[in-house]
Amino acid sequence: MLLESVVRDLDFTIVKGNLDVKVESIAYDSREAKNNSLFIAISGFVVDGHDFITKAIQKGSTVIVVEKDIQIDSDITVLKVPDTRDAMALIGANFYHNPTKDFNLIGITGTNGKTSTTYFIKSIFEQAKRSIGLIGTIGTVINNNVTKNKNTTPESLDLQKIFADMVEAKSDNCIMEVSSHALSLKRVAHSSFNMGIYTNLTPDHLELHNTMEEYFEAKAMLFDLTSDYNIVNADDEYGQKLMKRIEKYDTELITYGIDTKAEIYATNINYSFEHTTFTVQTPKGKFDVKVNLPGKIYVYNSLAAIACAYCAGIEVKDIQAGIRNVEGIKGRLEVIYKEDDYRIVVDFAHTEDSLEKALTTLRPYTKGKIILVFGVYAPGDKRGLSKRRSMGKVAAKYADFSVVTSDNPKEYDPNLIIDEISESIDEETSSYNKVLDREEAIKFAIDISEKGDTILIAGKGHETAQIIGKEEIPFNETEIVEDFMNQRAKTRERAR
Ligand SMILES: CC(=O)N[C@H]1[C@@H](OP(=O)(O)OP(=O)(O)OC[C@H]2O[C@@H](n3ccc(=O)[nH]c3=O)[C@H](O)[C@@H]2O)O[C@H](CO)[C@@H](O)[C@@H]1O[C@H](C)C(=O)N[C@@H](C)C(=O)N[C@H](CCC(=O)O)C(=O)O
Numbered sequence: 001m002l003l004e005s006v007v008r009d010l011d012f013t014i015v016k017g018n019l020d021v022k023v024e025s026i027a028y029d030s031r032e033a034k035n036n037s038l039f040i041a042i043s044g045f046v047v048d049g050h051d052f053i054t055k056a057i058q059k060g061s062t063v064i065v066v067e068k069d070i071q072i073d074s075d076i077t078v079l080k081v082p083d084t085r086d087a088m089a090l091i092g093a094n095f096y097h098n099p100t101k102d103f104n105l106i107g108i109t110g111t112n113g114k115t116s117t118t119y120f121i122k123s124i125f126e127q128a129k130r131s132i133g134l135i136g137t138i139g140t141v142i143n144n145n146v147t148k149n150k151n152t153t154p155e156s157l158d159l160q161k162i163f164a165d166m167v168e169a170k171s172d173n174c175i176m177e178v179s180s181h182a183l184s185l186k187r188v189a190h191s192s193f194n195m196g197i198y199t200n201l202t203p204d205h206l207e208l209h210n211t212m213e214e215y216f217e218a219k220a221m222l223f224d225l226t227s228d229y230n231i232v233n234a235d236d237e238y239g240q241k242l243m244k245r246i247e248k249y250d251t252e253l254i255t256y257g258i259d260t261k262a263e264i265y266a267t268n269i270n271y272s273f274e275h276t277t278f279t280v281q282t283p284k285g286k287f288d289v290k291v292n293l294p295g296k297i298y299v300y301n302s303l304a305a306i307a308c309a310y311c312a313g314i315e316v317k318d319i320q321a322g323i324r325n326v327e328g329i330k331g332r333l334e335v336i337y338k339e340d341d342y343r344i345v346v347d348f349a350h351t352e353d354s355l356e357k358a359l360t361t362l363r364p365y366t367k368g369k370i371i372l373v374f375g376v377y378a379p380g381d382k383r384g385l386s387k388r389r390s391m392g393k394v395a396a397k398y399a400d401f402s403v404v405t406s407d408n409p410k411e412y413d414p415n416l417i418i419d420e421i422s423e424s425i426d427e428e429t430s431s432y433n434k435v436l437d438r439e440e441a442i443k444f445a446i447d448i449s450e451k452g453d454t455i456l457i458a459g460k461g462h463e464t465a466q467i468i469g470k471e472e473i474p475f476n477e478t479e480i481v482e483d484f485m486n487q488r489a490k491t492r493e494r495a496r
């Protein structure tokens with residue numbers, strides 16, 4: 001593609017060279033630069049992409065896009081823009097022929113419930129025979145092929161490529177999780193969203209956003225990018241705030257809730273561990289729904305999906321079947337071992353709110369004790385302290401016994417992280433133990449458990465690796481529990 005087309009609608013100045021250059025590929029990492037590529041220099045959190053321009057040129061880049069004044073001697077084209085992250089989103093959209101204009105793009109944001117809601121939406125759309133791609137924490141799904149993403153919401157250039165792949169695969173719809181990082185770091189800039197869905201807002205990622213207000217503003221940005229419908233949880237305090245923020249927009253606002261009467265709301269809710277049934281009231285009438293997951297959180301998540309399907313004009317029978325067909329979601333209150341009323345459950349809860357919700361959801365179905373195995377995934381320095389303390393408080397309040405262990409310590413000292421969580425628990429109760437190694441922590445929890453207990457292994461959910469230092473170490477909680485239980489059964493058999 002000619003550079004002139006690649007930079008269409010971009011705000012830039014030509015530092016040197018001209019626009020009559022053929023661009024064969026685009027890179028934001030010098031290691032990915034190829035012959036006749038355009039390299040975009042991003043000022044990162046760790047390093048500065050402007051320091052890798054020479055490397056990119058050595059690898060064949062012939063166009064460089066910068067946001068800083070940089071001396072470049074090579075005989076190439078250099079463009080300067082106010083913000084290279086924003087420029088990358090527009091350049092990506094241009095290079096891949098604006099794929100989001102060719103399908104119905106639905107974005108979902110909020111602290112918790114995004115992944116689960118996307119799975120309900122996907123199932124409903126498929127039931128209605130509408131093709132749909134998915135982008136989120138579990139990966140990208142196109143025609144049921146799953147590929148992993150580095151981030152929940154990929155970098156803008158990668159995202160535009162995924163959108164283009166979806167258009168090529170003839171997906172008419174795309175449901176994607178939009179993280180607050182993505183909104184702040186312009187990963188979804190220049191994408192045309194038809195619908196935006198808001199779930200809830202509770203403390204998380206404050207190392208990037210500093211305050212809840214900043215965090216809210218980041219999430220709210222999604223609703224500046226939507227054209228047709230905004231779907232908002234009316235029971236959520238920040239949802240109410242969002243509704244006020246967007247009330248003047250032309251986009252139609254559809255609310256959902258349980259405690260607040262909203263456009264889409266649930267009544268007659270009946271809970272059991274295996275499933276929840278309720279009646280949904282909509283402006284066009286009511287119908288019954290069955291969700292195969294326990295607790296109020298999955299009523300919310302299915303309501304968000306129902307509101308989305310309602311806006312898309314999907315028939316009631318397809319909505320009902322679509323929700324019912326979701327048998328369970330990997331790593332979301334997933335029972336990985338069961339013997340009578342004894343259960344071992346894996347859940348992706350990794351914030352104070354989700355941990356509280358997971359523990360309170362399990363409580364009514366636990367005859368004995370709830371034993372919680374958890375760590376905290378947050379920067380191991382001062383920035384992660386409040387998360388460690390508040391998750392410690394939740395554990396002390398809602399679990400009967402906590403085994404404090406490592407989550408993804410990354411480059412931080414896991415012992416310090418565990419000590420800080422434990423200090424917070426210790427202010428309330430002495431019912432906890434520290435076990436550094438996560439596998440040993442799981443085994444310890446099983447060893448101290450009794451009939452009727454529930455063990456909740458929280459934090460990693462569907463993940464199959466632990467990040468220690470810079471290494472990703474395979475770590476599969478389901479396999480660890482299965483192997484350990486098999487071994488125990490054999491040992492007991494031999495002892496008889
Ligand atoms: C804080 C954050 O979001 N960081 C993202 C950011 O990294 P960064 O700005 O620190 O990049 P950097 O390492 O300083 O490098 C700067 C630039 O130099 C380039 N470079 C670097 C080295 C080199 O040799 N050559 C070169 O050109 C890099 O490619 C980059 O363009 O840009 C990178 C490239 O796009 C992202 O991969 C990276 O996500 C990291 C891995 C991350 O952990 N992000 C998390 C916090 C995140 O985004 N999470 C959200 C929310 C998840 C949730 O729902 O909870 C998500 O959407 O995943």
Ligand SMILES: Nc1ncnc2c1ncn2[C@@H]1O[C@H](COP(=O)(O)OP(=O)(O)OP(=O)(O)O)[C@@H](O)[C@H]1O
Nearest residue numbers: 111112113114115116137297347348349354357358
């Ligand atoms: N509506 C909800 N409100 C509060 N907590 C929830 C809700 N739905 C799910 N959870 C809890 O949050 C955890 C993560 O859920 P899910 O993966 O759906 O959220 P997410 O928003 O995609 O999270 P992430 O962005 O971190 O991937 C679940 O394992 C569960 O413990």
